[in-house]
Amino acid sequence: MENIPLKAFQNALSMALLVSLLVFADVITKWFCIIDKFNRDQKRECSFANTFRGMFFRAWQEGYLESRKFREELGKKSRAYGISILIAIAVYLFPDFTVQGVPADEALSFIIYLSVVVAECFSIVENLKEMGVKEASFVRDGLLAVLRKFGVNPSQELTRPTERKDKDESN
Known part of the structure; x- marks a missing residue:
């Protein structure tokens, strides 16, 4: 070993x-x-x-x-x-x-x-x-910014999950 x-x-x-x-x-x-x-x-x-x-x-x-x-x-x-x-x-x-x-x-x-x-x-x-907790969004946004800095583009699902839900509920 x-x-x-x-x-x-x-x-x-x-x-x-x-x-x-x-x-x-x-x-x-x-x-x-x-x-x-x-x-x-x-x-x-x-x-x-x-x-x-x-x-x-x-x-x-x-x-x-x-x-x-x-x-x-x-x-x-x-x-x-x-x-x-x-x-x-x-x-x-x-x-x-x-x-x-x-x-x-x-x-x-x-x-x-x-x-x-x-x-x-x-x-x-x-x-x-x-x-x-509305302030939790800034943590997610910070993580996404760091990932983008390294050249990683997360999927749309990770970047805007609340907007998608709002759009689905309005239809």
Whole structure:
């Protein structure tokens, strides 16, 4: 078995920690979305007390917070991100070669890590927008600006999801 260089191991460990924090933030924001929906469906105001009760007592029922569904989704995400990190390590171990002065193996490894981080950030922003946080749009717009700076043009679905919904609802 090949020894993993220290830099590749440190990169993977750092990214695993960052992704874990982002997944935790994603789970928490998703829980708040579901609890907010539960409170609206039950005709309860979205107060601190009702959110607390929903998170720990009331909302744990079918169609809202479900432990089985949570475990399955978290398991899928953990496997996918774990595999992504392993692929990034494998790409880093490719023979060193440069393209226009940039170490290609390191750059490809970084792009894999970046795609996981960006996906989680978009998921968190979607959850915040679903909760009605209007300021979440600036985070999405910032991420899109950074991606465009690197020459990545995300699909129309990512750039204007709210406008599409508004157009569909008006028809």
